[in-house]
Amino acid sequence: xxxxxxxxxxxxxxxxxxxxxxxxxxxxxxxxxxxxxxxxxxxxxxxxxxxxxxxxxxxxxxxxxxxxxxxxxxxxxxxxxxxxxxxxxxxxxxxxxxxxxxxxxxxxxxxxxxxxxxxxxxxxxxxxxxxxxxxxxxxxxxxxxxxxxxxxxxxxxxxxxxxxxxxxxxxxxxxxxxxxxxxxxxxxxxxxxx
Amino acid sequence: xxxxxxxxxxxxxxxxxxxxxxxxxxxxxxxxxxxxxxxxxxxxxxxxxxxxxxxxxxxxxxxxxxxxxxxxxxxxxxxxxxxxxxxxxxxxxxxxxxxxxxxxxxxxxxxxxxxxxxxxxxxxxxxxxxxxxxxxxxxxxxxxxxxxxxxxxxxxxxxxxxxxxxxxxxxxxxxxxxxxxxxxxxxxxxxxxxxxxxxxxxxxxxxxxxxxxxxxxxxxxxxxxxxxxxxxxxxxxxxxxxxxxxxxxxxxxxxxxxxxxxxxxxxxxxxxxxxxxxxxxxxxxxxxxxxxxxxxxxxx
Numbered sequence: 001x002x003x004x005x006x007x008x009x010x011x012x013x014x015x016x017x018x019x020x021x022x023x024x025x026x027x028x029x030x031x032x033x034x035x036x037x038x039x040x041x042x043x044x045x046x047x048x049x050x051x052x053x054x055x056x057x058x059x060x061x062x063x064x065x066x067x068x069x070x071x072x073x074x075x076x077x078x079x080x081x082x083x084x085x086x087x088x089x090x091x092x093x094x095x096x097x098x099x100x101x102x103x104x105x106x107x108x109x110x111x112x113x114x115x116x117x118x119x120x121x122x123x124x125x126x127x128x129x130x131x132x133x134x135x136x137x138x139x140x141x142x143x144x145x146x147x148x149x150x151x152x153x154x155x156x157x158x159x160x161x162x163x164x165x166x167x168x169x170x171x172x173x174x175x176x177x178x179x180x181x182x183x184x185x186x187x188x189x190x191x192x193x194x
Numbered sequence: 195x196x197x198x199x200x201x202x203x204x205x206x207x208x209x210x211x212x213x214x215x216x217x218x219x220x221x222x223x224x225x226x227x228x229x230x231x232x233x234x235x236x237x238x239x240x241x242x243x244x245x246x247x248x249x250x251x252x253x254x255x256x257x258x259x260x261x262x263x264x265x266x267x268x269x270x271x272x273x274x275x276x277x278x279x280x281x282x283x284x285x286x287x288x289x290x291x292x293x294x295x296x297x298x299x300x301x302x303x304x305x306x307x308x309x310x311x312x313x314x315x316x317x318x319x320x321x322x323x324x325x326x327x328x329x330x331x332x333x334x335x336x337x338x339x340x341x342x343x344x345x346x347x348x349x350x351x352x353x354x355x356x357x358x359x360x361x362x363x364x365x366x367x368x369x370x371x372x373x374x375x376x377x378x379x380x381x382x383x384x385x386x387x388x389x390x391x392x393x394x395x396x397x398x399x400x401x402x403x404x405x406x407x408x409x410x411x412x413x414x415x416x417x418x419x420x421x422x423x424x425x426x427x428x429x430x431x432x433x434x435x436x437x438x439x440x441x442x443x444x445x446x447x448x449x450x451x452x453x454x455x456x457x458x459x460x461x462x463x464x465x466x467x468x469x470x471x472x473x474x475x476x477x478x479x480x481x482x483x484x485x486x487x488x489x490x491x492x493x494x
Contacts (some may be wrong), residue, residue, distance in 0.1 A: 010240055011457050012220040031458060034464070049217050050241070057239045058457065073204050083217070095276035108274060114322055115300040118210045139213040140278065140300070178213055 004192050007032045007042030013050020017177040027184040034062050044077045044192050047084030049175050055106050056097035077168040079188045085171035086142050093099035102169045103149025111143035127155035130187050136174035211325030211345035215409040218242050219433050222453050225249050225436040227284030229274035238449030242278040242393025245271045250307045250354030250492030251437035260308045262290040270296035285494035295324045302326050307353045307492035319343030331364045337392035350491040351414015354437050356478035358415045365428040375401040417475045419455030426459040
């Protein structure tokens with residue numbers, strides 16, 4: 001695969017930031033707002049940050065839940081950040097929303113508190129080598145709990161998983177798209193190419 | 195320690211403030227006056243709610259002094275929803291802002307819709323941890339508010355008027371101002387900064403990037419789905435709706451339709467669907483009948 005084309009779910013959220021990160025990481029992207037947009041054919045999918053309630057309602061309204069789930073189950077990789085991680089999870093605590101249920105985890109929404117508790121932290125030492133010292137931006141962030149046996153933890157902050165992977169499903173509880181560090185987008189795309 | 199590390203205290207906080215504004219992009223922020231309305235807004239897909247005691251059209255009708263919302267109303271709204279909760283303070287009233295920060299609201303709107311507390315000074319928003327949004331009519335106002343620490347800019351429009359004309363005027367003005375900077379030489383930018391009464395660093399940023407360093411939203415007069423779509427088409431990155439939803443005949447339906455129109459503004463067929471069976475919109479005010487001294491957009 002020369003230049004991968006990534007479909008970004010663009011119902012609401014920091015869609016442009018992901019498009020920029022993907023461009024800088026050498027990928028193309030297009031926006032998914034309705035069923036017809038899926039016909040463009042995505043090599044990978046991306047669920048942006050935003051409000052998980054808003055995006056979840058949009059997924060249901062547009063009839064995108066089942067088609068996206070089917071695409072990922074057929075092997076199309078997906079990366080979700082923050083709200084995207086919530087929407088990937090099997091179950092949601094604290095104002096539950098309907099999700100794709102592709103990641104064997106319990107997402108706890110707004111787990112750190114309000115906006116005043118938003119923070120920036122380096123991932124803990126002992127992260128997978130490719131993510132050492134990643135500076136992670138957490139905005140009203142969720143936490144991932146009760147991880148299933150197939151879920152691999154790639155990085156932690158304060159001893160909690162913040163970047164995980166289960167097969168083709170990648171989830172970050174922070175926002176790699178808001179910093180210039182492209183390692184997470186790049187690693188996701190590299191796994192796609194290999 | 196590098197200079198960047200030394201600056202961390204301030205710049206980290208600013209990055210987090212702008213970060214939340216980024217998360218609201220592509221969404222609709224709805225004015226709500228009680229928990230029931232907040233739930234209607236969230237169910238319709240609002241990306242945030244603005245807690246206040248009266249929507250702008252009622253503030254206009256009632257006259258008198260409009261102040262920060264009562265704490266009980268904000269707490270009730272916060273308990274009812276999971277999306278970010280914003281609240282307004284009077285222009286320059288940094289103690290109302292201290293109170294809302296202590297309460298832990300997610301965003302503060304230093305708003306011309308409330309009666310100004312200070313006719314000369316805006317709040318020093320850099321000294322707060324909570325992010326602020328401010329209204330503006332042109333690029334100079336926008337950059338001055340950003341230099342004071344605003345992490346999100348919205349047009350003033352004319353709140354409570356149900357008339358989109360002022361928001362359109364302000365969006366075109368800001369974007370036109372930015373386009374003009376783009377082709378300028380360094381010496382011309384210095385003069386432009388003087389004319390805009392804005393810091394040269396921010397003027398240079400806009401000239402280089404062609405956009406504000408913070409998200410740029412629309413507000414003031416949005417009453418219909420095509421109003422919201424028009425704002426997006428003119429470069430707004432999200433839309434505030436004040437009186438337009440809960441002063442209409444069918445708030446649930448209109449709220450959903452405005453959310454959809456904001457997402458699908460480029461798709462006329464979807465827009466058409468958004469416009470079906472909405473019931474009456476709020477009543478509108480023609481601008482020529484609104485005296486200058488009664489216009490919120492002339493404040494702050």
